[in-house]
Every structure is written in C-alpha cells, then in structure tokens.
Amino acid sequence: MEKKIMKGQWVEIEEILLRPEERTGNIPEETKKVPLMMRMKGFLTNDAEVGKRVEIRTLTGRIVSGDLRNASPTYEHGFGKIFIPEMLEIGISLRRLMEDEDDKR
Amino acid sequence: MTKDRSYASVMGRKNEIMKNALGIDYEKYELSKLSFDYEGLLEDVGYSLEEIIKIQEETAVGHTPLIELKNLSALSRKYAMKGYGGRIFIKDEAANPSGSFKDRRASLAVHQAKKLGYKGVITATSGNYGAAVASQAAKLGLKCIILQECFDSEGVGQPEILEKQRKCEALGAEVIQLSVGPELFYQFLLILEETGYFNASLYSSFGIKGVETLGYEIGKEVFEKFGKYPEAVMITHAGGGNVTGTARGLIEAGAKNTKIIGVSVDLKGLHMASDLDFNKKSFTTGHTGFGIPFSSYPDRSDVPRSAARPLRYMDDYYLVKQGEVFYMTEALAQLEGLERGPAGNTSLTAAFALAREMRDTDILVVQETEYTGAGKHPLAQLSFAKERGIEVKFGNPSDEIPGKNIILPENPEMIGLRPVDMEGLRQSLIKNAVEHRQINEVSELDIFYLMEETKGTYDSVLKTLQELGIPLIN
Numbered sequence: 001m002e003k004k005i006m007k008g009q010w011v012e013i014e015e016i017l018l019r020p021e022e023r024t025g026n027i028p029e030e031t032k033k034v035p036l037m038m039r040m041k042g043f044l045t046n047d048a049e050v051g052k053r054v055e056i057r058t059l060t061g062r063i064v065s066g067d068l069r070n071a072s073p074t075y076e077h078g079f080g081k082i083f084i085p086e087m088l089e090i091g092i093s094l095r096r097l098m099e100d101e102d103d104k105r
Numbered sequence: 106m107t108k109d110r111s112y113a114s115v116m117g118r119k120n121e122i123m124k125n126a127l128g129i130d131y132e133k134y135e136l137s138k139l140s141f142d143y144e145g146l147l148e149d150v151g152y153s154l155e156e157i158i159k160i161q162e163e164t165a166v167g168h169t170p171l172i173e174l175k176n177l178s179a180l181s182r183k184y185a186m187k188g189y190g191g192r193i194f195i196k197d198e199a200a201n202p203s204g205s206f207k208d209r210r211a212s213l214a215v216h217q218a219k220k221l222g223y224k225g226v227i228t229a230t231s232g233n234y235g236a237a238v239a240s241q242a243a244k245l246g247l248k249c250i251i252l253q254e255c256f257d258s259e260g261v262g263q264p265e266i267l268e269k270q271r272k273c274e275a276l277g278a279e280v281i282q283l284s285v286g287p288e289l290f291y292q293f294l295l296i297l298e299e300t301g302y303f304n305a306s307l308y309s310s311f312g313i314k315g316v317e318t319l320g321y322e323i324g325k326e327v328f329e330k331f332g333k334y335p336e337a338v339m340i341t342h343a344g345g346g347n348v349t350g351t352a353r354g355l356i357e358a359g360a361k362n363t364k365i366i367g368v369s370v371d372l373k374g375l376h377m378a379s380d381l382d383f384n385k386k387s388f389t390t391g392h393t394g395f396g397i398p399f400s401s402y403p404d405r406s407d408v409p410r411s412a413a414r415p416l417r418y419m420d421d422y423y424l425v426k427q428g429e430v431f432y433m434t435e436a437l438a439q440l441e442g443l444e445r446g447p448a449g450n451t452s453l454t455a456a457f458a459l460a461r462e463m464r465d466t467d468i469l470v471v472q473e474t475e476y477t478g479a480g481k482h483p484l485a486q487l488s489f490a491k492e493r494g495i496e497v498k499f500g501n502p503s504d505e506i507p508g509k510n511i512i513l514p515e516n517p518e519m520i521g522l523r524p525v526d527m528e529g530l531r532q533s534l535i536k537n538a539v540e541h542r543q544i545n546e547v548s549e550l551d552i553f554y555l556m557e558e559t560k561g562t563y564d565s566v567l568k569t570l571q572e573l574g575i576p577l578i579n
Binding site for chain 2: 017018022023024026027028030031034035036037038039040041042058059060062075076077078079080081082084086087089090091093094095097098
C-alpha cells in the first residue's frame with residue numbers, strides 16, 4: 001500500500017493541461033500526440049497517497065490541483081553521470097599550446 | 106463568473122489580458138496597418154538612461170568588470186597573420202545579483218510593476234531571465250511566478266533548465282514547469298488572468314531599456330581607457346533583446362561605428378516545438394531556434410509589439426557549433442581562470458575566430474558572461490547528450506550535425522566563423538511583416554518604417570516589396 005502523505009507537506013504534483021486532441025494545430029506530430037503536462041510544487045491541502053488527485057497551496061497562495069507525484073522533492077541535476085575524458089584533454093592540450101608560446105618568447 | 110479555460114477562448118482574450126498585465130496600450134503606437142512608432146514605445150518607459158542606472162544601482166545591478174582576455178587573445182594571435190589578432194575583452198555580467206545580464210532586463214520591469222502597484226510579477230522563460238525576475242522581485246518584495254518549458258513527454262528535464270528552476274526557487278519564486286510546446290503561452294495568459302500580476306515580459310520596452318546600460322558601460326569604459334570605441338561588440342543572440350539593448354546603449358555612449366555582431370549556436374535541423382528534439386539540444390538558448398525566427402519576425406513574442414528588434418542594429422550574424430562553444434568554455438576556464446556559463450561563451454567563440462581577422466590594435470568586446478554550475482556545466486550537458494545517444498568526439502566542428510553528434514575542435518584553429526545571410530534575413534523580415542499583417546499595399550511611411558526595421562536602403566526595401574507584389578501607393 002502507498003504511504004500516506006500528510007496535509008501540509010511540501011509536494012510535487014503533475015497535471016494534464018491539454019489532452020492531445022486539445023493541442024494547437026501548428027506543432028510537430030510527435031508533440032501533438034502527447035499531452036501538455038505541468039509539474040509544480042506546493043503544500044498538500046489534505047492527506048493523500050501518491051498518484052491520487054490532490055490540491056496544493058503554492059508559494060503565491062494559489063490552489064492548484066493535480067496528481068500527487070512525490071513528497072519532499074529534491075534537486076537531482078548535477079554534473080552528469082558519465083565521465084567526459086574529452087574535456088580533460090582540452091585543458092591539457094590548451095595549456096601545452098600556451099607553454100609552447102612561452103618557450104618562444 | 107468562471108471564464109472559459111479552453112485553448113481557443115483564452116487565446117481569444119489575449120489582447121485584453123495583455124493590456125491589463127502590462128499597463129501599456131500598444132494601439133496608440135500604431136501608425137498604419139504595417140508600421141508602428143518604435144521610438145515612441147521605448148521613450149514612454151519614462152526614464153532617462155541616468156535614471157535607469159540609478160534604479161539598477163539600488164539593486165546592485167550593473168557596473169560589472171570588463172576583463173581583457175590576454176591569454177585567449179594570444180592564443181588566437183598564434184593563428185593570425187603578422188599585425189593581426191585583435192584584443193578580446195569580456196564583460197563579466199555573471200557579477201550581477203542573479204548571475205547574468207538578465208538582471209538589467211528584469212530590474213526595470215519589476216521596478217515598474219512595483220510602481221504601478223501590482224502584487225506580483227510573472228514571466229515565461231526557460232532562461233536566466235526567470236532567476237533575474239525572481240531576484241528583483243525578492244528585493245522589491247513582490248510575488249513571482251515563472252513558467253518554464255522544461256521536460257519532454259517522458260518527464261525528462263533538460264539539466265540546464267532544471268538548474269534554472271532551482272535558482273528561481275532559491276530566490277523565492279513559484280515555478281510552473283511544462284512539457285514541450287508553444288501552448289506555454291496559453292498557460293501564461295491563464296495565470297496572468299488568474300493572478301492579476303504584472304507581465305514582466307522579456308520583450309516589453311522595460312525589458313529592452315534595461316539592457317541599454319550594458320552597451321553604455323562598454324562604450325564609456327573602452328573610450329576612457331583606450332581613447333576609442335571598440336571595433337566590434339559580440340552579442341549572443343536569441344530573442345533579440347540583448348542585441349537591441351546593447352546596441353542602443355553603445356550608440357548612446359557615442360560608439361556609432363562599433364560593429365554590432367550577433368552570434369548563435371547552430372541547432373539547425375532540430376525543431377523547437379518537437380517533443381523528440383527537445384532533449385537533443387545541448388544549448389537551451391542563444392541558438393538558431395530563437396535567433397533566426399526572432400530576427401525575421403520579432404513580433405512573435407509575448408507582447409503585441411516587441412521592443413527587441415535585432416535587425417535594426419545587427420551588422421553581422423555568425424553561427425558557432427555546440428562543440429566549439431564547449432571547447433571555448435573549457436579554454437576560458439583553463440587559460441583565463443574564469444569558469445562561466447554557455448550564454449556568453451557562445452559569442453566568445455565567435456570573437457576568438459573573428460579576432461584573427463582583426464588588427465592587433467583592434468578591440469573586440471564579448472558583452473556578457475553568465476554563472477555556471479550544476480546542470481549548466483559542459484560536463485553535465487555532454488554527459489546528458491551521451492546518455493541520449495549523441496556522439497561526442499574530436500574532429501572538424503563544421504561536420505557537426507545537431508542531435509547526432511557534438512564535435513569538439515581538434516585544435517583552436519578549427520573554430521570557424523559561419524556568416525548568416527543578412528540580406529536574406531532582411532528580406533524575410535519584410536515578407537513576414539506584410540504576411541502577418543495582411544498588407545496589400547504600402548505607403549511612403551511604411552517604406553521608411555521597413556528601412557529602419559532592416560537597416561536597409563529605400564531601394565532595397567522597395568525591391569523586396571515589388572518581388573512580393575506589394576505596390577507603393579502615394
């Protein structure tokens with residue numbers, strides 16, 4: 001069973017703003033066949049489980065409804081998960097080029 | 106009474122919503138079916154340049170350092186003929202409160218919102234402008250909502266935009282994140298209507314007048330130090346506000362012969378509204394997806410008449426490749442000790458290539474830097490690209506195909522200048538203007554308007570109109 005998220009917790013919701021058939025005509029096919037989605041954060045107004053329809057109170061005091069996505073969201077972006085040896089190589093080669101320059105002086 | 110929230114109905118209320126949210130009646134600037142009074146729109150901001158400088162000083166915006174990039178200039182000179190290799194300077198706009206020149210654009214808009222008694226400000230942007238508006242709103246005690254196009258239909262967010270969300274939230278803003286699509290504008294209108302907040306548009310006259318101080322500072326400082334104005338100012342170009350405001354400020358400072366050069370990252374082939382292409386881009390702004398359409402049709406923006414009109418000012422426009430900008434970002438860090446973000450490094454890349462064609466006494470100014478860090482850094486972007494099957498390798502950047510590969514130059518000499526056909530852009534501006542406004546004939550006034558719009562001659566404008574089958578009626 002999904003854990004209950006308590007009223008007042010900082011959560012993230014997701015909502016469909018436009019279903020595919022409601023989208024504007026002037027967009028590529030791949031965009032047209034998916035809904036326009038929204039995600040936003042706020043304080044949960046009533047106890048609920050993840051996936052349920054809920055309302056949140058946002059930072060500006062608006063009440064917005066959507067599906068509860070998660071509680072206590074954190075920031076997960078960083079500096080990437082794959083090592084990029086090319087970037088290391090650029091620094092080393094540029095410094096070498098400048099050293100050659102110094103030798104000539 | 107609850108208003109109809111359907112797409113068609115909300116778009117139909119566009120003009121009314123905009124008027125309430127900006128406090129500007131754009132109709133009074135219309136001169137004919139085609140032309141409008143651009144200078145009048147900008148003058149009505151109602152602040153002199155000196156007053157704008159004061160307003161910005163109150164929130165610690167502006168007066169950023171102008172740094173000579175001696176090592177990068179020397180490196181560029183290695184590949185130049187004797188007597189050539191210009192001096193490259195960079196305006197360290199990352200020193201502004203929220204980390205980019207966008208604070209200049211936001212300062213006047215938020216100041217105006219406060220003055221007019223709005224309780225909050227809203228803007229639609231996936232760029233640094235969100236953080237800038239949030240920062241100014243924090244300082245002036247206004248509420249702030251930012252709408253971002255952020256993730257694709259799989260829910261995967263572009264790392265740079267995720268960082269911009271974090272930054273906006275760090276500065277107290279409410280962030281609404283949307284999936285890919287131009288209907289962001291629909292949601293923007295709905296929220297404006299619901300909240301009654303001020304539209305802190307990037308493209309309002311406030312958004313442009315605020316940037317004039319940037320060009321002004323560059324013109325004045327270079328003149329004071331070197332007794333001349335810069336030969337060229339390099340400006341990363343997307344929606345056109347950076348080019349427009351900077352150029353106007355330079356002219357104000359007396360730098361009338363300084364070349365205004367726009368630079369964008371070449372993302373040709375990737376559709377801006379495509380859910381599939383969205384995360385194949387390693388740059389979220391300063392690219393051709395904005396730069397080209399906003400040059401040739403400025404009024405596609407979120408206000409009835411955009412105050413950002415780059416073709417009025419731009420002398421040349423160059424494209425650089427994603428791999429070149431990542432390379433130059435690393436070069437700036439490794440040779441100049443400046444770790445900065447992608448926006449300014451786009452025009453820096455072109456400056457590095459252009460410097461080789463300029464005399465060694467010439468001065469080129471790259472007019473911005475931006476902050477960097479998680480999500481924005483090349484390591485974050487290149488890792489994200491690799492995860493999505495994009496090949497990253499050394500080679501000739503001219504072979505780079507956006508969305509397929511990112512080609513880092515094998516050596517600095519391979520960084521190239523790819524000029525955009527300015528004449529073609531000017532012609533498409535005229536074509537778009539007459540098409541969107543359903544023009545069948547023009548007057549002398551319209552010809553003069555289009556000359557200003559395109560920095561063109563009477564004959565060139567007339568010729569383009571003739572080719573479009575639009576007669577001149579006296």
